[in-house]
Amino acid sequence: MLHPPELAHLHRPDPNARPVVELQGVTAGYNGSRVLQDVDLRVMPGDFVGLLGPSGSGKTTLLRTVLGAAQVQAGDVRVYDKPVRSRRNRAGYVPQLETIDWNFPVTVEEAVMMGRTMSNALFPWFRKQERELAYDMMERLGIASLAKRHIRQLSGGQQQRVFLARALVSSPELLLLDEPTSGVDVKTRDDVMHLLHDLNHAGVTIILTTHEINAVAVHLPRIVCLNGSIVADGPPHRVIAPHILREVYGAEMPVIQYQGMTMVAESAHFWIDRNGDDAEPLATVPDDSHRQPVISHVHTAPDNVPAHHHHQDEND
Ligand SMILES: Nc1ncnc2c1ncn2[C@@H]1O[C@H](COP(=O)(O)OP(=O)(O)OP(=O)(O)O)[C@@H](O)[C@H]1O
Numbered sequence: 437m438l439h440p441p442e443l444a445h446l447h448r449p450d451p452n453a454r455p456v457v458e459l460q461g462v463t464a465g466y467n468g469s470r471v472l473q474d475v476d477l478r479v480m481p482g483d484f485v486g487l488l489g490p491s492g493s494g495k496t497t498l499l500r501t502v503l504g505a506a507q508v509q510a511g512d513v514r515v516y517d518k519p520v521r522s523r524r525n526r527a528g529y530v531p532q533l534e535t536i537d538w539n540f541p542v543t544v545e546e547a548v549m550m551g552r553t554m555s556n557a558l559f560p561w562f563r564k565q566e567r568e569l570a571y572d573m574m575e576r577l578g579i580a581s582l583a584k585r586h587i588r589q590l591s592g593g594q595q596q597r598v599f600l601a602r603a604l605v606s607s608p609e610l611l612l613l614d615e616p617t618s619g620v621d622v623k624t625r626d627d628v629m630h631l632l633h634d635l636n637h638a639g640v641t642i643i644l645t646t647h648e649i650n651a652v653a654v655h656l657p658r659i660v661c662l663n664g665s666i667v668a669d670g671p672p673h674r675v676i677a678p679h680i681l682r683e684v685y686g687a688e689m690p691v692i693q694y695q696g697m698t699m700v701a702e703s704a705h706f707w708i709d710r711n712g713d714d715a716e717p718l719a720t721v722p723d724d725s726h727r728q729p730v731i732s733h734v735h736t737a738p739d740n741v742p743a744h745h746h747h748q749d750e751n752d
Pocket residue numbers: 466471489490491492493494495496497498532
């Protein structure tokens with residue numbers, strides 16, 4: 437249903453390419469407080485990176501650092517080889533919906549056009565062209581019929597698409613998305629992820645944050661796990677592992693390889709270690725399609741729930 441916009445000006449990544457985003461030893465936060473510590477991150481052209489980490493781990497702050505909107509206290513942030521301070525940054529940004537001021541008096545159409553009009557407010561004759569571009573993007577994202585509505589009067593999925601359209605109308609080469617699939621239904625999530633994969637194939641470098649490990653993160657080529665600092669960085673089959681998830685989330689999260697898929701039991705209490713210590717081998721169930729993964733809650737572990745009562749035997 438969704439198609440990428442025309443991005444013919446973009447090239448496939450070449451092996452000698454310079455990083456799109458480069459953070460070296462970055463400590464950043466707000467008003468002197470440290471949120472990110474000693475972060476080294478290098479994102480190359482054409483990368484598609486998922487940022488994973490618990491609430492408060494600094495995912496949004498990392499995106500803001502790349503946008504030049506967080507306080508960098510140490511280290512070096514470069515975007516397209518330029519210090520991020522220069523702000524002339526070719527990034528499209530889709531903010532986390534919770535952070536948006538929904539009382540701001542703006543319609544869908546106006547919100548989408550904000551992605552363009554900043555650059556040429558002095559040239560009113562561009563406005564018709566801009567409107568056409570905005571409508572084209574709204575059509576692609578299925579929100580054109582909502583153009584005159586206030587952004588508050590939309591569902592979460594429609595709101596996500598408005599901000600995605602706003603970010604895309606400027607044909608960004610770097611797209612930063614903060615939880616683009618939170619609060620949307622399964623179909624919308626799949627549409628958004630398809631669109632992003634298409635954009636990525638057209639050459640757009642993408643960094644997104646997500647809390648959805650199974651539905652989003654494991655389908656991305658690269659995952660960065662954050663908990664103030666970077667805990668792991670690599671493809672899902674390496675990064676999605678119990679010892680890493682334990683370090684990132686402070687919770688035991690069994691990882692199941694099942695029929696070629698990586699799945700995480702996303703519950704902090706979903707665990708079978710009855711001996712108290714490191715029970716990692718139990719966390720990985722072999723990829724064995726005829727067997728059901730055996731995972732039970734700690735309180736209902738088999739040893740604690742005898743299959744037979746032996747009171748009569750005791751009396752014999
Ligand atoms: N504008 C701000 N001023 C001061 N502190 C902030 C600001 N924004 C975030 N923080 C603090 O920085 C820390 C990291 O916040 P951040 O929003 O980056 O986390 P996050 O990983 O995006 O979390 P979530 O998953 O809940 O979106 C939190 O402790 C938060 O309270």
